[in-house]
Amino acid sequence: MIDRAIRLLAVIASCCAVIPAIGQPATGATPFNGAPTPFHRASPFAKPVIQAxxxxxxxxxxxxxxxxxxxxxxxxxxxxxxxxxxxxxxxxVNAGKRPNPMLTVGAGPGLIGRYQPRDADVLVNVSQLVERGNKRELRSEVASLAADAAQFDIEDIFRQVRLALANAYFAVKQAQDYVNLAQATRNAFARSREAAELRLKAGDIARVDLIRLRVEEGRSENELLQAHTDLAVAQVMLATLLAREQEAPSIRAVDPWPVPGDSMLQSDRIEALVDKRPDIRAAIARVHSLEAAFGLAKAQRIRDVNVAVIAERNLPANGGTTLVVQLSMPIFINNDYFGDIVRAEAELTSAQINLEKLRSNVHADVDRALAQFESARQQLMRFEAQMLPDALSASQAAEFAYKKGGIPLTDLLDARRQLYATQRELLESRKDFVNARTRLESTLIETDFRW
Known part of the structure; x- marks a missing residue:
């Protein structure tokens, strides 16, 4: 008899687990006027993250x-x-699960003073909490939207890492070009010093000119040493981003410098690109998640029902097994969940304000990136089209005039310094242009602009 009762209890418990929610669903928060985020529930068997x-x-x-x-x-x-x-x-995965049923088993003496096992009082209790007010659905929605926000967060980290990698890559490229420029400058001064030593022996120049060339050669050697140091630092920074610090000295960037174009990004595309930013989409997903959390907090005021089935065998008292069905629900006397509702509403309001603040900051970032890009583009074009050719021409003319004795050594050194400074400024301008371009691309989530 007791075995049949336990089997009956198991069947009743399984039925309780699928009882539909009773009562009216909780009313959620007023929908936020933002971009809609589709609700989808992930399968527990789906791969949670694509591991690279x-x-x-x-x-x-x-x-x-x-x-x-x-x-x-x-x-x-x-x-x-x-x-x-x-x-x-x-x-x-856990948010969509129903509460587990509870099984309680107890035994005791049937009558006071009589402790025979066959007369023992055996009690079996199976209970199942039935959630009402769509709590399980709201809980799943909160978790699903939070997962969407986490997905957008990782996409935003991808965006930031791409920007950092591009900046670090071209920092290495700039440092390499600095080394090449410093090496060429040092070699040029070494050749000039050697030629000056021969001319001094022939009596064509004064010793002070040789001393000046030695000073310039020493300065160029110091700049070459500093250029190698800057390259090592840039290599370490890039290697750290790649998680390959031990191989930093072997890093060499081989891509050419990007060439500035003649056109800017069309302004009518900017607004559409801003809404694609993952940090904006993550903020929108969090607003919708907190809307569902607000509805879940209000749903706490809808009473859940605990359904229990009890089987009791007491041979001395009733001569067999007694089945009892029991329903219980809370009485909201001490706690009516008002505090939880107020907190959920405040968190929702904060998320909505944060979304508007983020949108404002993004628009400011876009405006700043556009201005920096246009300025860097114009400066680089001026360096390449005008300033570098003029500096080269002046330096070549000074070299020729000095060989013919037309100008003193000081004029030659000034021309060389001007050329060297212009070449360094050109490299700096190229890096500024690349940084402005990558920042603009990162700001607008676009990596295939037509410049």
């Missing part, structure tokens, strides 16, 4: 494309973001 495989790239001939691919696969910040996304999707 390490990419083996040759650091001795590194391109920007390979740098970004390797960085996104191996950067430690990206790996941390992937782990956070996995945790968010794990919460989503």
């Amino acid at each position: 495989e390490p990419i083996d790239v040759s650091l001795g001939a590194l391109t920007l494309h390979n740098t970004i691919d390797a960085g996104l696969a191996q950067n430690r910040d990206v790996q941390i973001a992937r782990a956070a996304l996995t945790a968010a999707k794990g919460i989503l």
